[in-house]
Every structure is written in structure tokens, then in C-alpha cells.
Amino acid sequence: xxxxxxxxxxxxxxxxxxxxxxxxxxxxxxxxxxxxxxxxxxxxxxxxxxxxxxxxxxxxxxxxxxxxxxxxxxxxxxxxxxxxxxxxxxxxxxxxxxxxxxxxxxxxxxxxxxxxxxxxxxxxxxxxxxxxxxxxxxxxxxxxxxxxxxxxxxxxxxxxxxxxxxxxxxxxxxxxxxxxxxxxxxxxxxxxxxxxxxxxxxxxxxxxxxxxxxxxxxxxxxxxxxxxxxxxxxxxxxxxxxxxxxxxxxxxxxxxxxxxxxxxxxxxxxxxxxxxxxxxxxxxxxxxxxxxxxxxxxxxxxxxxxxxxxxxxxxxxxxxxxxxxxxxxxxxxxxxxxxxxxxxxxxxxxxxxxxxxxxxxxxxxxxxxxxxxxxxxxxxxxxxxxxxxxxxxxxxxxxxxxxxxxxxxxxxxxxxxxxxxxxxxxxxxxxxxxxxxxxxxxxxxxxxxxxxxxxxxxxxxxxxxxxxxxxxxxxxxxxxxxxxxxxxxxxxxxxxxxxxxx
Amino acid sequence: xxxxxxxxxxxxxxxxxxxxxxxxxxxxxxxxxxxxxxxxxxxxxxxxxxxxxxxxxxxxxxxxxxxxxxxxxxxxxxxxxxxxxxxxxxxxxxxxxxxxxxxxxxxxxxxxxxxxxxxxxxxxxxxxxxxxxxxxxxxxxxxxxxxxxxxxxxxxxxxxxxxxxxxxxxxxxxxxxxxxxxxxxxxxxxxxxxxxxxxxxxxxxxxxxxxxxxxxxxxxxxxxxxxxxxxxxxxxxxxxxxxxxxxxxxxxxxxxxxxxxxxxxxxxxxxxxxxxxxxxxxxxxxxxxxxxxxxxxxxxxxxxxxxxxxxxxxxxxxxxxxxxxxxxxxxxxxxxxxxxxxxxxxxxxxxxxxxxxxxxxxxxxxxxxxxxxxxxxxxxxxxxxxxxxxxxxxxxxxxxxxxxxxxxxxxxxxxxxxxxxxxxxxxxxxxxxxxxxxxx
Numbered sequence: 001x002x003x004x005x006x007x008x009x010x011x012x013x014x015x016x017x018x019x020x021x022x023x024x025x026x027x028x029x030x031x032x033x034x035x036x037x038x039x040x041x042x043x044x045x046x047x048x049x050x051x052x053x054x055x056x057x058x059x060x061x062x063x064x065x066x067x068x069x070x071x072x073x074x075x076x077x078x079x080x081x082x083x084x085x086x087x088x089x090x091x092x093x094x095x096x097x098x099x100x101x102x103x104x105x106x107x108x109x110x111x112x113x114x115x116x117x118x119x120x121x122x123x124x125x126x127x128x129x130x131x132x133x134x135x136x137x138x139x140x141x142x143x144x145x146x147x148x149x150x151x152x153x154x155x156x157x158x159x160x161x162x163x164x165x166x167x168x169x170x171x172x173x174x175x176x177x178x179x180x181x182x183x184x185x186x187x188x189x190x191x192x193x194x195x196x197x198x199x200x201x202x203x204x205x206x207x208x209x210x211x212x213x214x215x216x217x218x219x220x221x222x223x224x225x226x227x228x229x230x231x232x233x234x235x236x237x238x239x240x241x242x243x244x245x246x247x248x249x250x251x252x253x254x255x256x257x258x259x260x261x262x263x264x265x266x267x268x269x270x271x272x273x274x275x276x277x278x279x280x281x282x283x284x285x286x287x288x289x290x291x292x293x294x295x296x297x298x299x300x301x302x303x304x305x306x307x308x309x310x311x312x313x314x315x316x317x318x319x320x321x322x323x324x325x326x327x328x329x330x331x332x333x334x335x336x337x338x339x340x341x342x343x344x345x346x347x348x349x350x351x352x353x354x355x356x357x358x359x360x361x362x363x364x365x366x367x368x369x370x371x372x373x374x375x376x377x378x379x380x381x382x383x384x385x386x387x388x389x390x391x392x393x394x395x396x397x398x399x400x401x402x403x404x405x406x407x408x409x410x411x412x413x414x415x416x417x418x419x420x421x422x423x424x425x426x427x428x429x430x431x432x433x434x435x436x437x438x439x440x441x442x443x444x445x446x447x448x449x450x451x452x453x454x455x456x457x458x459x460x461x462x463x464x465x466x467x468x469x470x471x472x473x474x475x476x477x478x479x480x481x482x483x484x485x486x487x488x489x490x491x492x493x494x495x496x497x498x499x500x501x502x
Numbered sequence: 503x504x505x506x507x508x509x510x511x512x513x514x515x516x517x518x519x520x521x522x523x524x525x526x527x528x529x530x531x532x533x534x535x536x537x538x539x540x541x542x543x544x545x546x547x548x549x550x551x552x553x554x555x556x557x558x559x560x561x562x563x564x565x566x567x568x569x570x571x572x573x574x575x576x577x578x579x580x581x582x583x584x585x586x587x588x589x590x591x592x593x594x595x596x597x598x599x600x601x602x603x604x605x606x607x608x609x610x611x612x613x614x615x616x617x618x619x620x621x622x623x624x625x626x627x628x629x630x631x632x633x634x635x636x637x638x639x640x641x642x643x644x645x646x647x648x649x650x651x652x653x654x655x656x657x658x659x660x661x662x663x664x665x666x667x668x669x670x671x672x673x674x675x676x677x678x679x680x681x682x683x684x685x686x687x688x689x690x691x692x693x694x695x696x697x698x699x700x701x702x703x704x705x706x707x708x709x710x711x712x713x714x715x716x717x718x719x720x721x722x723x724x725x726x727x728x729x730x731x732x733x734x735x736x737x738x739x740x741x742x743x744x745x746x747x748x749x750x751x752x753x754x755x756x757x758x759x760x761x762x763x764x765x766x767x768x769x770x771x772x773x774x775x776x777x778x779x780x781x782x783x784x785x786x787x788x789x790x791x792x793x794x795x796x797x798x799x800x801x802x803x804x805x806x807x808x809x810x811x812x813x814x815x816x817x818x819x820x821x822x823x824x825x826x827x828x829x830x831x832x833x834x835x836x837x838x839x840x841x842x843x844x845x846x847x848x849x850x851x852x853x854x855x856x857x858x859x860x861x862x863x864x865x866x867x868x869x870x871x872x873x874x875x876x877x878x879x880x881x882x883x884x885x886x887x888x889x890x891x892x893x894x895x896x897x898x899x900x901x902x903x904x905x906x907x908x909x910x911x912x913x914x915x916x917x918x919x920x921x922x923x924x925x926x927x928x929x930x931x932x933x934x935x936x937x938x939x940x941x942x
Contacts, residue, residue, distance in 0.1 A: 020615050020842055031582065031848040036855055037931040038862035043748055046857055047879045050719045052750045056622040058846040066584060066842050070835075073612055074593035078605035081592030087601075094505050095596050098550050103770075104586065107561025112572045113772030114908050115564070116900050122563030123771045133544045148634035148773065149828035151815070162676065187815035187825035193676030196820040234531040264542050265529055271536040281828065285505075289832030290609040291599040291792065292632070293774035310668075332672035336575060336637035336665035337772025349557065355547030358503035364525045365506055365513075371528055372516045388531045415605055424601075426816075443507035444516060475604040477799040482603075485797035485809040489786065491628045492618040 002416060002473040005456045008083065008449045009418025011474045017072040021493050024059035030066055057495060076476055077290070078420045084446050088392045088423035088435025089182070089230055091260045091282035096353060099285065099346035108345055113337040117322050124321035127338065128313050130348040131297075137351075137359070138256075138276060139269025140299035144308045146339040150257060153277025153296025154188040154224070156309060159331045160275055160300055161222055161251045162192055163307040167329065168249075172221040178207060180231060180427045185224045185255060194221060201429055205231040205385040207241055216244055222251035222274075228258045230427035230435070231385050232370060232392035242272025251275065259283040260439065261367060261391035264360035268299075275300040280340075284347035295343035309334050365440035366391045369447060373436055376451040380458045384430050391439075397432035405461040405468050407432045412479065413460065413471035417453035503547070567903060569933040573883045573924025574715065574908040575636070575663050575741045576772060577764045579852075580928055585766045585839050595832055599792070603807045609831060610806035613794040616778075616838040623743075623841075624758045625751040626780035631792035632830040636761025637666040639777030640709065640739045641673040642790045642824055643759040646779070647707035647735045648679060649788045649823065650756075656707050657682045657700045657734075659692040661714035663741055664913040670709075679706075690718035690875030690885070698728050705734040712738055712752060713745050716922060717860075717883025718875055726754030744926075745881040747844075747853025757781045766840030767833055776833035787813060790824035852927060856882040859925040859934070866938035867923070874920060885910065887920040890942055895921070904937050 043051045061069075078085070085092035103109065111123050131143045147153040158175065165171045175189040176199045186196045197215060202208040207225070223245055228234045235241065242252050254268050254276035260283045262268070268276050280286045280295035288294075300308070310330045311323040354362060367390050374383070374393040381395035397407040411421030411434075423435035438447060460468050472478065508516075517525065529537065548556075570578040589595060593608060600606030600613075613631045620629035633639035644656050656674070658667060660683045667683070674681055682700050687693040692710055701708060708729040712720035722738060729736040735756040740746070744764040752758060763775040779789055786793075787810065795809035815822040844852055860882040864873050867886050874885040885907075888895055892909035899906040907921030914920070925934065 019611065019618075021618065024845075026846075029848065030584070030843045030845065031852075033848075033851055033855060033927065036858055038858050038934070041854070041858045041861045043854060043857060046861060047719070047749060050750050050879050052746070052748050052850075055747065055846045055850055058619060058622055058849060059842050060845045060847060061842060063584060063843070066839065067588065069842075070588045070594075070612070070839060071591070073608040074588075074591045075608065076606075076611075077593040077597045077600075077608040078602070079593045080596035085598070087598060090598055092598060095592075096505060098553050100590065100595075102554065102557035104768075105557055105561040107564040107566045108557065109768040109770050110566065110578075111564045111771045112570055112578065112769050112905060113576050114572050114574055115568070115570075115905050116896050118897070119565050119568065119900055119905070120771065122560030125560055125563065126557075136543050148638065149826070151825040151827045152634060152638070155825060159672065159676070182827075183815040183817070183819045183822070184825045184827050186820035187818070187822040190820040190822075191673075191677070191825055193678070236531050236533055238536070239533060262532075264538065266532045266536050266538055270538070271533075287595040287832070288598040289595050289830075290597045290606075290612075290835065291831030292828040293634075293830045293833055294828040295774075309672075332675075333665060333668040334638075334672055335635060335669060335773075336663070339772070340774040341771040342768070342774050345557070349553050352545060352548045352553050352556065353505070353550070354503060356541035356544055358505075358547050359542060359544075361503050361506060364528075365508060367528045368513065368516055368520075368525060371520050375520045388528070390528075390531070411602070412604070415602065420605065421602055440506055444512040446507075472604050476607060477604055477803055477805045478801055480603045480799050480805045480807050481797045482807050482809065485795040485807050486812075489793070489809055490796040491614075491786070491793055491809075492621045493614070 006417050007452065014075060014476050015072040017069060019493050020059045020069055021057060023061050023065055026060055028060045028062050030061060030063040083418060084438060084442050084450055085420040086422045086436045086438050088437040089257050091437060091439055093285055093439040094441040095285055095287040096350060099349045102349050103342045103345045121321055124313060126345055126348055128321055130344050133351050134278060134297055134299060137263055138299045139267025141302040142305040142308060143297055143299040145297045145344055146309045146335050147296040147298055148335050148340050149292065149294035150277055150279045150296045151184040151188060152334060153298045154184055155191055156298045156334050157253055157275045157277055158188055158192040160304045160307045161253065163331050164304050165221055173219045175221055176215060176223040180229050180429050181224060181226060204387045205233050206235045206237060209237055209240060212241060212244055216248050216250060218248060220250050222253055224253045224255060226255040226257055228261045228390040231394050232389045233387045234390050238271045257282060258391060261363065263363045264356060265363050275304055280343050280347040285350040286343045286346040293340050293343060295340040307331050362440045369438040369440065369442055372447060373438060373451060377454055380455055381434060392435060392437035394430055395434040396430050397434065400461040401432065403461050403465040405465050407434050409468045410457055413457045413468045414453060415472040416474045419450055419453060568905045569903060570905045571923050571929065571937060572905055572908055573742065574922050576769050577742055577926060578769060578928055579744065579764055579926050581766050581768065582843050584843060585836055588839055589832060589836055594835060600808060603805060607805060610794050612835050612838055614806050616834045617794060619838060619841045620778050620780050623746045623751065624780045625753045626758055627783040628786050629778055629780040630789050631794055632834040633777030633779060633791055634830060635773065635775040635777045636739065636741050636759065637669040639759040639779055640666050641670045643737045643757045643779055644670055644707055644709060645677060646757060646788050646790060647737055650785055651706045651735060653704055653706035654678055655680050655704050656709060657684060657705055659684050659710045661686045661692055661716060662709060662711040662739060663715050666739060689877030690716045691720050691878050692725060694724055701728055701732045701734055703732055705732055707735040707737045709737045709739060711741060713742055713881045713883060716875055716885050717880045719749055719879045719881065722752040723754050742881060744853055744856060747849040748857060749881055762837040765837035767836050774830060774833055776830040776837055788823060791826050792829055855927045859929055860884060863925045863934045866934055867941055870942045882926060883922055883924045885920050885922050886941060887918060888941055890919065892919045892921050895941060899940055
């Protein structure tokens with residue numbers, strides 16, 4: 001029953017594996033050091049009272065056990081390499097292998113950040129090339145690659161706005177944020193010392209222009225807008241939005257989470273955006289790594305350039321690159337060194353592999369895929385906003401709720417069908433949201449399997465809702481008790497003797 | 503384009519299914535005036551071999567066989583090949599945040615192991631799933647101390663990494679958080695008398711780094727006593743995590759902000775690295791970032807989930823403990839594998855080699871230059887003062903493929919021609935002898 005109609009996946013044995021600490025036993029080793037070529041030292045003499053007695057419960061295992069442990073664990077993960085991973089707003093696209101190869105070249109992976117500039121010209125050239133190309137892609141005037149992730153980029157961008165407004169005499173008090181925004185937006189505004197003012201969306205899921213006009217005044221620093229927004233809708237009033245803000249001296253921040261809908265088709269710098277961040281781990285194919293590392297460059301218009309984080313890259317007449325620190329108006333540093341350089345290398349390799357034509361085709365395919373899914377599933381699932389979709393589509397569980405099935409249940413059942421679920425219950429303006437972003441990396445065959453699975457689950461929701469509610473069945477573990485995990489948190493392993501029950 | 507899995511016929515068929523003639527119709531929501539009607543002005547599409555060649559040329563410009571004596575927040579340790587072999591599996595690096603625990607147990611269990619190892623190493627009770635790096639981790643730790651104490655001032659030792667302090671300043675600027683800096687004394691440790699003067703009943707926390715930017719191990723107990731007497735928390739930043747293999751962890755700290763780069767993470771011109779915050783159990787609800795906890799499934803089997811997420815931005819929005827969302831999971835996995843390879847015995851042996859190399863180097867350098875801050879213990883870094891201008895020394899050495907110590911002039915002009923040098927297990931005796939002869 002639970003296997004019926006599932007075309008993409010079949011269960012197969014999955015290896016059991018305990019925690020690494022449970023395999024440890026004194027005397028096992030996975031290393032051998034070179035013989036010491038300088039005199040031995042007595043740590044008690046060198047360190048005195050600061051010498052450490054022992055290393056507690058760090059594991060002691062052999063190399064083959066390490067390989068098996070982490071290989072077995074890895075097979076318990078779903079990944080882009082296995083199949084479609086349609087997490088909305090996460091842009092789970094293919095992570096090209098050449099990116100990994102170039103990031104591991106010895107002269108790039110082995111460079112110390114404080115090496116003199118005469119022996120870091122290659123690294124600086126990577127930063128400069130990526131900067132130039134991202135500026136062209138966004139249509140902005142300047143950029144910093146320092147932020148380590150999207151939310152870190154948001155913080156940098158809002159601090160740039162704040163520093164600019166301060167230089168004009170008044171940093172202002174509030175930031176407007178649409179009710180459809182990611183949670184990082186309001187959290188960022190608060191970290192930058194701003195009050196958050198909610199901006200309502202209109203019936204089409206776009207900014208309510210009248211509300212914006214009414215709420216915009218000299219106390220408002222600006223608006224944080226995701227465009228296309230979290231419904232996957234491009235706000236066609238973008239020109240008017242920018243005008244309303246600029247007329248009152250405010251600035252337009254764009255969250256670039258959904259830039260995969262725009263690259264090579266439209267440039268935020270051309271439609272009134274003053275400052276934005278990019279997520280290299282979304283749009284520019286650097287791997288998500290199970291939660292990171294990411295990279296969140298911030299691009300801005302000329303007026304904000306003097307405030308960029310330190311240092312910036314300069315180039316002299318002979319083509320020699322250097323780091324410039326003499327920027328008195330800078331907001332300072334947001335991270336030590338120069339950001340997640342390894343991610344910059346990968347993103348640059350991605351842009352080179354694509355070129356202008358590849359990037360355009362990529363964006364077109366991403367939008368095509370989302371609209372294909374929308375067309376095939378419309379009517380099977382409720383489409384709360386019928387406004388045109390760009391690179392993602394948001395359905396709701398309204399039709400399935402009649403049978404007591406929620407978006408979270410459909411997501412769990414999708415796992416049995418061999419797919420990673422979509423983003424569940426977001427954006428907040430859609431009750432019971434199913435937020436689907438296929439990206440350009442899916443073939444028609446994979447999309448058809450997904451559509452087929454979604455239709456099949458809709459049917460199950462009508463005919464045997466309890467089946468859907470009990471999912472998943474084909475995984476190592478069934479649904480996990482998240483309430484118990486939060487009520488009495490167990491956040492680390494302890495030896496049995498200390499009383500942790502299994 | 504070789505990454506795109508569709509034929510022209512597939513695209514045609516999909517357009518027909520949608521009921522449109524041309525892809526342009528799907529971009530109609532973008533107003534005409536804002537549509538890009540030309541090619542982006544970027545280099546043409548390149549083959550894989552061209553991409554490899556371009557990056558190989560950049561790699562060569564940086565040079566590949568330098569003897570590196572730089573530390574100062576990024577450490578040149580050997581990386582066992584097992585690490586890249588494992589983290590190159592697509593199941594690790596092409597997955598995302600484990601929102602669906604039934605198909606993310608690999609990542610979740612690995613993070614749970616990482617949290618455990620960090621607790622074992624630091625002596626703390628809980629550790630998070632990671633922060634961006636040591637500098638932002640230290641900034642987040644200071645803000646966490648503000649939330650815990652309800653106080654709004656922080657006292658920071660000047661011997662904390664200068665770039666960490668710059669990052670903290672940026673973060674603190676709009677949090678209504680005045681920062682005071684405290685000088686170091688002539689043994690390189692924070693000046694306890696000055697510290698005692700600066701810490702008041704309004705101080706949320708004292709932040710020190712140990713080993714500090716000069717490589718000196720701080721007297722953590724003495725600093726803790728001063729902080730705690732006034733009801734402030736002690737935050738200890740650790741930039742050279744390998745020191746924990748042989749240096750006593752700062753058990754008196756309330757929050758430890760660790761940079762884990764030393765645990766198998768490539769130098770990679772400064773990132774990606776991995777920060778982590780460890781603390782006492784009673785402060786767990788104020789910790790920023792993801793946490794993984796143990797639980798059971800419906801059949802009573804052990805499993806792991808993201809937990810205590812009511813602290814986080816996707817639930818709490820502007821009231822969250824931080825805006826952090828993406829963390830450094832893959833780099834935490836690197837650290838986890840590294841710590842598993844060396845383990846309880848190896849980490850100690852390795853740390854002891856670092857200690858011995860640095861002790862030997864100090865003796866050699868002392869023959870023709872001056873070693874500063876001799877009155878307190880150090881791990882693998884030390885400060886060398888020369889008669890020759892520090893940048894000239896660096897420049898001269900770089901031409902001999904030796905990357906010398908980090909000149910301190912920019913951040914500590916009062917130390918004159920001084921530089922902080924680092925010796926790890928990768929610095930051979932021959933390299934040390936050569937460098938010592940050049941430094942005067």
C-alpha cells in the first residue's frame with residue numbers, strides 16, 4: 001500500500017551506525033605523526049598551571065572505521081545529487097564539480113590571508129574578477145564580498161544604509177518589511193538598531209502601494225524587499241515602489257534570495273534598488289553543505305560605496321592588486337579577513353562555465369520549470385495567488401485540509417516518493433503553504449515524476465488520509481518527536497556511566 | 503550549457519504544455535523598461551579545461567611551496583586526506599539544512615557529534631552547530647552576554663585579535679553597547695589592574711582571547727575572578743583551537759567563542775572557516791544559531807532533530823537571538839572528522855609537537871632578535887622584535903619563499919618592529935633555522 005504508485009524510489013538496506021564515541025576504544029589510532037625534528041619539551045615546564053591533564057572523551061578509532069562511519073552517515077541524507085530538492089527560496093541547484101576542483105588547488109586552498117600582496121595576486125585577482133562580474137550581473141556600482149552568508153549580507157547592507165543616512169544627518173528610526181518576507185529580514189533590521197514596521201501585501205501578493213505611500217515618511221530609512229518575492233511573484237510596481245521611497249529620502253534594499261529568476265534577464269540596479277545581497281550558495285551554485293558555508297556579497301549604488309566594509313580591492317596602473325584600508329566613512333569590518341574565499345572561487349568558476357548565454361538559459365529554464373509544475377498541479381492543489389510565477393510557485397493545502405491533511409503531511413509523504421519536500425508553511429501570508437522551487441537543474445523527466453508523485457499524494461489524501469498522515473514509511477526513522485527534543489534538550493552525548501539512557 | 507538537462511524539444515514541449523509560444527511570455531511581469539535586452543558583459547562561456555587553466559594560473563601567482571610562519575588567526579596545519587575524501591561525497595555537500603530529519607540523519611548525527619566534541623574540548627556543557635567564524639562568533643557571544651545579564655557594556659582586552667575587535671565594534675555600534683578596551687602588561691597578558699578598574703556593575707562581559715593575539719596564554723582564573731566579582735560574564739575567544747590539545751580549557755569562562763579552522767580546514771585565504779559558541783546549560787536559550795538534539799521516532803528509535811528553534815529568526819523574526827540562518831555545517835563536519843582522526847591521544851601529541859617547534863624557534867630567533875613577552879606561557883605563537891623594519895623583513899623573506907610573521911605595527915605601533923610568528927608541526931627545523939638567520 002505505502003509503496004503503490006511510487007516510481008522514483010525503492011528501499012534498500014541502509015547500514016546501522018552508532019555515535020563515533022560508541023566505537024571508541026583506548027589505543028586505536030587513525031594517525032601517525034612525523035618524528036619530531038626539534039628537542040622534545042616538557043609541557044609542565046613550558047605551560048605551568050596552564051597545562052592540560054587529559055582530553056576527556058574524544059574518540060579513539062582507526063581509519064577504516066572513520067571512513068565507514070562517515071560514509072554510512074552520509075547515506076542517511078537526501079541530497080541534490082540524488083534528485084530534485086525543491087525547497088522554495090533555497091535554490092537547490094546542481095553544484096558543479098569543477099568548482100570543487102579549482103577551490104582545492106594548492107595555491108588557492110593553501111594561501112594564508114596575511115601573506116604579503118606580492119604572493120597573493122592570484123587570490124586578489126579571483127576577488128576582483130568575481131566583484132566585476134557580480135557588479136555587471138546586478139547592475140550596481142560597487143560590491144563587498146566579505147559577508148559570510150545571506151543574513152550576514154543583509155546586516156551589512158542595512159548598516160550601509162544607516163551609515164549613509166547618518167552622514168546626511170539622520171539615520172531614521174524604522175525599516176519597512178513586507179509580511180511575506182523571510183524571518184532574517186526583521187531580525188537583521190533589529191540587529192541594525194531599527195524598529196520593524198510591517199507592510200501589508202495586496203490581494204495579488206505584491207506591495208500595497210497605497211499602504212507604502214501612507215507608511216513612508218522621514219522616519220523610515222527604507223524598505224527591505226525580496227523581488228521576486230517569496231510567492232515567486234515579480235512585483236511589477238517596482239519602479240513606483242523605488243520612487244515612493246526615494247521621494248522621501250529612503251532607500252530600497254533588495255534581498256537577492258530569488259535572484260535565480262533574474263540573472264541575465266533584468267538587473268536590480270536598473271529598477272531602482274540601492275543595495276542588495278546575493279546568496280552565492282543559491283544563485284551561483286556554491287554547495288549548501290548541509291547548512292553552510294554560504295556567502296552573501298553586498299552590491300550597492302555609488303552613493304553607498306564610501307561606507308563599504310574594510311578592506312576594498314584596488315588596482316594600480318600596472319595591474320597590481322592591493323587591499324585598501326584608507327576609507328574613513330566605512331562601516332568597519334563585518335568579518336575577519338576577506339569573507340568565504342573558497343565560495344568566491346566556486347561562484348566565479350560557475351559564472352565562467354556559463355557565460356552570458358548560459359546564465360540567460362539557466363534563468364529561463366528555472367522559470368520554465370516552475371511554471372510547468374504550476375500548470376500541471378493547478379487544480380490538484382489550491383493556488384492562493386494566481387499572479388504569474390517566476391522561478392517558484394506557492395500552493396496551499398486548502399483542498400487537502402478537508403480530509404485533515406496538512407502541508408507537513410504531504411511533505412512527509414513526498415519523502416516516500418523519493419523527493420526532498422518543498423518548503424513547508426512559508427511564506428506566512430499563505431495558510432498551509434507548499435513553496436516549490438525546482439531550479440533549472442531538473443530534467444523534464446524528473447519534473448514529471450515529481451508532478452506524478454504530487455498528484456498521487458493528492459489522491460491518497462482523498463482516499464486514505466491516514467496513509468499520508470503516517471508517512472514517511474520508507475525511511476530509516478519514522479517521524480521524530482520534536483516536542484520531546486525541545487522540552488528536555490539532550491544536546492550532547494555522555495558516557496553511559498554518567499547516566500544517559502539509550 | 504552543460505549543466506542544463508533539457509533538449510530544445512523538451513523546452514518546446516513544456517512551453518506547449520503551459521500554453522504559451524515563447525519563453526519571453528513568462529518574463530512579461532518584469533516591466534519592459536527593466537528587461538535586459540543585451541548580453542551581460544562578462545567573459546564568454548568556457549570549457550572545463552579553460553576554467554582549470556585559469557585557476558591554475560591564479561594558484562601559481564600565489565605560489566605553492568612557501569614555508570608559512572604566519573598564524574594570527576589562521577593556522578597552517580596538516581590536513582589528512584581522509585577529510586576531503588569524505589566531505590566530497592555529494593550526500594554531505596549537496597544537502598541543505600536538515601529541516602526534514604527523516605532524510606537528514608547523517609548531517610544531524612554529525613552535528614550532534616561535533617557539539618559533543620566541542621563540549622569535551624572546551625569543558626563547556628553545550629555547544630551550537632556552528633557560527634560563521636571566530637570573529638562573528640565572538641561578536642555574537644558578546645551580544646549573548648548582554649541578553650543574559652541585561653547589562654549593556656562590554657570590556658575587551660586589546661590582546662584580542664584586532665580584526666575580531668573590529669567586527670565586534672561593527673556589530674555593537676547600533677546595539678547601544680559601549681565597548682572599553684583594556685591594555686596588556688609587559689608579559690603580554692591583559693593588565694589585571696586596569697581590567698579591575700574598567701569592570702563595573704554595568705559590565706555585561708569581559709572578553710579575552712587565550713592564547714591571545716601575541717600567542718600568550720591568559721591567566722583565565724584571575725580574569726574570571728574580576729569579572730564575576732562585579733556580576734559580569736567572562737567570554738573567552740580561542741582562535742588557535744589546537745591549543746586545547748595541551749592547554750587547559752578556560753573552565754572559568756561563561757561563554758567560549760571558538761574558531762575551529764585549525765581542525766582540518768584549509769587556510770583558503772581566510773575562509774570559509776567555522777566558529778562555534780559553547781556555554782553553560784543554563785544559558786542555552788540565549789545561544790544564537792542552530793542546535794541539534796537527541797530524540798526518538800514513533801518506534802522508539804534514537805534520532806536527531808534541530809531543536810529549541812523558538813530562539814531563531816524564522817520563528818521569532820525581529821525578537822530572535824540573532825539573524826543567523828546559514829551556518830558552516832560542512833566545515834563543522836571537517837572539524838568533526840579531523841578530531842576523530844587525531845582523537846584523544848593524537849590531538850595531544852600534535853599539540854605537543856607545536857609547542858616544541860615554537861619553543862625551539864624562540865631559542866633560535868633569540869640569537870639575533872628579541873623575543874617579547876617572555877614572562878608568560880605560550881602555545882605555538884610568539885612575538886619577535888627586530889632592528890630591521892618589519893615589512894622589509896617580510897618582503898625579503900617572501901622572495902626566499904618564506905612567509906614570515908605578521909607585522910604588528912598597524913595595530914600595535916608601540917611595539918615597534920615586532921611581528922607575531924607561528925610554528926606548527928609543518929615547520930621543519932631546517933625552515934626554522936633558515937628563517938632565524940634572516941631575522942635581525
